Amino acid sequence: MATPISSDRLVAALRAEGVRVVERPGWRTHNRNHKGPWGPVNGVVIHHTVTSGTSNTVSICERGYEGLPGPLCHGVIAKDGTVHLIGNGRANHAGRGDGDVLRAVIAERTLPEANAAETDGNTHFYGFECENLGDGHDPWPPSQLDAIERAAAALCRVHGWSAASVIGHLEWQPGKIDPKGFTMGWLRERVAARLKSKPSGGSSGDGSKGGSTSTYVVKSGDTLSGIGKKLSVSWERIAQANKITAPYIIKPGQKLTIPGKTPGGAYTPPPFPNGLAPGRSSPSAKGLQQALKDTEWLDPAAPLADNYGPHTQKAVAGFNRKHNLFTTGRPNDPAIGRRGWDLLHRLAYGH
Structure with a gap:
């Protein structure tokens, strides 16, 4: 049993464990705290998303569905091992589960079979949604499994919990099957082994070692x-x-x-490209469109193109209105200016 950690401490704990972290815009205040208590926290629940595509998966988990508003977890663990933080506080992920399971988690003993749904798990558990179709065929890349292990271990370490505090959604709520494709016993063994040593530091996956x-x-x-x-x-x-x-x-x-990454380096947006304007074709339009996707101003399914066309113009106009950036003085300005370009990229990729 513990008080939920702050957003800063969560980021620090994940990165100390070697997790590659992306902080999504607004994640630190995105929660469902107005719907019920958040904490005391007692463990970590692992899920699979039944979705494909990282951008699509993150968007769904941030926004939620009709009747189930987001955030649907605290972090999305992508196929490449990146953890996208999307919520801080109460999240709609665990739902109602078995109180006997909660008591076993608190006591750090063997879990009973979940056969009741009378206890609010959103109060008591951190949740990670893992990008996977959950059909038993969609692969779990080693980088993703490594990140799941590291993320779970990070929270256990910061709270002083054992690996027994890490459970699957299928162990909490009757009728659930997630995560499908590996067993929770196997994952807990990996987390337990990791907790026997000091945090490894550095990011998991490509580009992880400073100076290499x-x-x-x-x-x-x-x-x-x-x-x-x-x-x-x-x-x-x-x-x-x-x-x-x-x-x-x-x-x-x-x-x-x-x-190798340079610790503490500040993010610098790409240089503002020449020739980038509504109605024109430029290779830089793809970079603009990707940044608009990553800040949710442009549909993630929209194809990238050199043409600064109507969809890009509409997204830029919305972004300009939101941030009072009007390069031509018009209220629906579709042109991205230097200030808007820099702000857009900092929101998308700054740390």
Whole structure:
């Protein structure tokens, strides 16, 4: 039993355990505290999402569904091992479960079978949703399993809990099957082994060791700033290490050398591109569209294109209205200016 930790302490605990963290805009105040108590906390619940695609998954977990508002967890653990923090406080993830299971978690003893649903789990558990279809066929990459282990261990370590405090949704609520594809006994063994040593530090996955390098293979839709955000490495250092210059174009399949991250480095937005304007075609439009997607101003399913077309213009106009950025003085200005470009990228990728 413990008092929930602060948002700053959560981030610090995850990163100390070697978790690669992305802080989504507004996550520190995104919660359901007005609907019920948050805490005392007693453990961590692991879920799978029944979704695919990181951007889509994060968006769903942030916003929720009709009748089940977000946040649907505290963090989304993506296939690549990145933990996207989306909520801080009470979240709609555990639902009502078995009080006997809660008492076993508190006592850190073997769990009974969940056969009742009379206790509010959203009060008592941190929750991580893991990107997976949950059909028993969708793979669990090693980087993702490693991140699940590290994230669970981070909360156990900061609260002084044992691995017995980590449970699956299927162990809490009757009728649930998640997570499907690995057993919770197996995960608890990994968490227990990790807790026997000091926090490893450094990020899990690619680009994790300070002062060393690793390789990243560019995927469709990737941008340098997005890769830098994902790997907690300055995008400028990635560009420099790979001799990439303006307009900073990368292609799917391209192998990038990722330098070791520099602790404490401040995020710097990409340089404002020349020729980026409504109705024009420019390779930089893709970078603008990706940043708009990552800040939820543009539909995650919209394809990236060189054309600064109507969908991009509408998203930019909304962003400008929200932040009082009108480069032409019009209330629905579709043009992104230098100030807007910098702010958009800091909101999307700054730490």
